[in-house]
Amino acid sequence: MAEQRTGLPARVDVFRLADAGKTFSGDLTAKELGRLLPLLANGEGTVHYHLAFYRDAEGRAVARVQLDAQLALICQRCMRAMPFTLAVDTRLAFFTHEVEVKGAEAQYEPVIVAEDTLSLTDTLEDEILLGLPQVAMHAPDACKASTIIDALAEEETPREDDNPFAALAALKQKDTQNSD
Numbered sequence: 001m002a003e004q005r006t007g008l009p010a011r012v013d014v015f016r017l018a019d020a021g022k023t024f025s026g027d028l029t030a031k032e033l034g035r036l037l038p039l040l041a042n043g044e045g046t047v048h049y050h051l052a053f054y055r056d057a058e059g060r061a062v063a064r065v066q067l068d069a070q071l072a073l074i075c076q077r078c079m080r081a082m083p084f085t086l087a088v089d090t091r092l093a094f095f096t097h098e099v100e101v102k103g104a105e106a107q108y109e110p111v112i113v114a115e116d117t118l119s120l121t122d123t124l125e126d127e128i129l130l131g132l133p134q135v136a137m138h139a140p141d142a143c144k145a146s147t148i149i150d151a152l153a154e155e156e157t158p159r160e161d162d163n164p165f166a167a168l169a170a171l172k173q174k175d176t177q178n179s180d
């Protein structure tokens, strides 16, 4: 049950890790996470992970995954940095065949292990991406874009006195009154 702080092994046999009750803790930098990296405003960030493998009462190979990070995502409205606290605490259950999954979905996120080994970094990155908002966006009152949109909307609403059509309408009305 010794805790390893020397980084994740590249490829692992999750079933053996579950048998051995292995745990891993450490940090992954954004540079190691090729799919997360383009979603970050500053190209920086560190995700702290804690992984604990075990066999549950039914003999399933399970990993509890805990992730914490302070990230700067890109707001999809104003394209500026948006601070986001990632907090994931989930349990993955590993299976070799789809049919074994039956009944496990309520408790676990099922993962089908097609090959003999899998990449823990990839697995953690999947969970990081699942933990992000679908569309990163500031709250309306905190977003630069909403102030810009408000300013534009104000500009586009013509004021009564500098609307040439209003002036024309006033003239027309005058004409009608005169011809009466």
Ligand SMILES: [Zn+2]
Residues within 6 Å of the ligand: 075, 076, 077, 078, 079, 080, 137, 138, 142, 143, 144, 145
């Ligand atoms: Zn914004």
